[in-house]
Amino acid sequence: MKEFDRCLRSSDQQQLVRNFNLLFYGPPDTGNSELARQIAGHLERELMVKRTSDIVSPYMG
Numbered sequence: 001m002k003e004f005d006r007c008l009r010s011s012d013q014q015q016l017v018r019n020f021n022l023l024f025y026g027p028p029d030t031g032n033s034e035l036a037r038q039i040a041g042h043l044e045r046e047l048m049v050k051r052t053s054d055i056v057s058p059y060m061g
Contacts, residue, residue: 022039
């Protein structure tokens, strides 16, 4: 995490990395959302949470 943070904050990388995405998956109630919140807070980034039900219709298929 510290290395990732260092790369994002370095002036050269800051020009290149403006946006990035992380996908967390796993069973419910295992801390996925909380981990994402902690990472976003540490990196001072906006967090956008999307659930599968937000982007896929239940009637699809």
